[in-house]
Amino acid sequence: MDKLFKKVLLLALPYVLYLSIPVWLLVGTKELGGNINQIIDNASKGNPQLVGFGFNESCYRYMKLKILAALPxxxxxxxxxxxxxxxxxxxxxxxxxxxxxxxxxxxxxxxxxxxxxxxxxxxxxxxxxxxxxxxxxxxxxxxxxxxKQEWLKYDDMDVTSVFKASKKVYKRTFSGVVSLDDVLFPDKAMARSQKDAALASVPKFGFNACVNKTGFRNDGSMYYGIQIEKLMANASDANxxxxxxxxxxxxxxxxxxxxxxxxxxxxxxxxxxxxxxxxxxxxxxxxxxxxxxxxxxxxxxxxxxxxxxxxxxxxxxxxxxxxxxxxxxxxxxxxxxxxxxxxxxxxxxxxxxxxxxxxxxxxxxxxxxxxxxxxxxxxxxxxxxxxxxxxxxx
CATH class of the missing domain: 3.40.50.1110 (SGNH hydrolase)
Incomplete structure (x- = not known):
């Protein structure tokens, strides 16, 4: 039994190592394990936030319907x-x-x-x-x-969806698009990018919010962050x-x-x-x-x-x-x-x-x-x- 366990562990180890950085980044940006109910509560109370998921947008219909139902x-x-x-x-x-x-x-x-x-x-x-x-x-x-269920419930990221996202996460990490500061110090990264201390202090939920500075404001409108910065600079890597x-x-x-x-x-x-x-x-x-x-x-x-x-x-x-x-x-x-x-x-x-x-x-x-x-x-x-x-x- 011990030998079998060790073999299984050895087989699983490469996958665990491979997923460690994507999981760390996804958890750090609240893409994985983010609290949708907290987002809805923030919006209903008027607490500023930026919500932008990069790999799991299944919650948006649920989120916006719930926010609208919670607001006056x-x-x-x-x-x-x-x-x-x-x-x-x-x-x-x-x-x-x-x-x-x-x-x-x-x-x-x-x-x-x-x-x-x-x-x-x-x-x-x-x-x-x-x-x-x-x-x-x-x-x-x-x-x-x-x-109707697409508005009444949503699916959290699971192992399969993390695997699917991992390739893009690695690509963006090694290309320099994603800085570890975006996860470790997202407020400083936002301030450095936007030169806006007020925005830097706004809680961010999701990979896009932390990395691309893109997401929904509390009024439901979209903030395009880095895309606008790139367009203003006439940068060819703009979307x-x-x-x-x-x-x-x-x-x-x-x-x-x-x-x-x-x-x-x-x-x-x-x-x-x-x-x-x-x-x-x-x-x-x-x-x-x-x-x-x-x-x-x-x-x-x-x-x-x-x-x-x-x-x-x-x-x-x-x-x-x-x-x-x-x-x-x-x-x-x-x-x-x-x-x-x-x-x-x-x-x-x-x-x-x-x-x-x-x-x-x-x-x-x-x-x-x-x-x-x-x-x-x-x-x-x-x-x-x-x-x-x-x-x-x-």
Whole structure:
């Protein structure tokens, strides 16, 4: 028995040694073993934090639904994919706002998310980002109903997921992307990178929060940290630098950029069901098509392979009009009064782009005027911190 135990130990030792550094880094950054309930409690109490997981994002839907349910009823909620994440509470102050972005991948999921909220926590106004590809049947077949359990529970990292993450952890460690200081002294690393002592003292949860200084603020919006620093420095190692990766996907018809023909009628039908539900619950809906950079949009249109985009804005306008709701087409940065220099990547705008979009909504008579001071927002835009960031404070 002793010999067998020693053999098993010898066989296991290389794996234990191999996993020791990834486990240490993942635990140190609270990617592994982080307390989601603590994050939810911090958010509900207004305690600043930065939440950004790099290898296990399964908790985000659960986390945001629970935070929204724990907070006092919001006046305005932004809901959609990552392309709504630059709306911030400061744009709606002093009214109550929360950004529930990064929780929706397809049209039916809007209904799923909102229907899971307690009745007394339903927002007065809902801003929804309708990603173009949600109406492309080749990207989203809508063959199965959303799984509500994805919002009601989450999976912690296990041995298998740690093994999967370990290769990337080692790659980033040996390439110098990850410094041991990021784990041992994350506050000092943050201050050194951001030159912001206030941000340095904010608790971080997750690999991205500690290493890339990227994650969710307490209002649910996204802080892009090092990505913006790299873009400001015109660094070629910035994510999707000069939209190279996005343009490649457009050319190859990959991922969200699958080439498609007609508008998916099932997606339109599901949208109609959601709008009817919101009308029944007295929720005012403000819908918009999020922007691509002009470079990416022009490439898509010029290819002649994205026909579902033809007339999509008119179709959505018709559907929203039918319920007395609002619709805005911001398919390009220029339509939002912005340039490609304000892009986080090929299909994500910075904070300044979304402030510009909001001001245009207000100028066109949006009911959001009940919650926003457009003159104050214009002053904010005129004093923005840099071409991506409007508000300097975290």
């Amino acid at each position: 009823r919001r006046d305005v909620v932004a809901l959609g994919s990552s392309r709504v994440l630059q709306f911030r509470d400061k744009m709606f102050a002093p009214n109550r706002f929360y950004n529930a972005g990064y929780t929706i991948k397809s049209i039916p999921e809007f209904m799923t998310f909102v229907s899971l909220l307690p009745e007394d926590k339903l927002p007065r106004t809902l801003i929804i980002g309708l990603d173009h590809w949600m109406f492309n049947a080749r990207y989203d077949h809508l063959n199965a109903a959303p799984n 999707d630098f000069k939209f190279k990766d996005t343009l490649h996907k457009v050319a190859k018809g990959q991922d969200r950029f699958k080439q498609g023909g007609e508008i998916n009628e099932e997606a339109v039908r599901q949208l109609r069901l959601f709008l009817a539900y919101c009308q029944k619950k007295n929720i005012h809906v403000v819908a918009f098509l999020p922007p691509f950079t002009d470079t990416v949009w022009n490439k898509m249109v010029a290819s002649g392979k994205f026909h579902y985009l033809d007339g999509l804005n008119a179709r959505l306008q018709h559907e929203l009009d039918g319920y007395g709701y609002e619709f805005y087409d911001f398919s390009t940065f220029s339509s939002a009064g912005a340039t490609d220099l304000e892009a986080i990547d090929g299909f994500h705008g910075g904070e300044s782009v979304y402030l510009g979009m909001l001001i245009r909504m207000l100028d066109r008579g949006s009911k959001l005027n009940e919650f926003c001071n457009v003159n104050k927002l214009r002053e904010d835009a005129a004093r923005k911190f840099n071409r991506y960031t409007v508000y300097q404070s975290f």
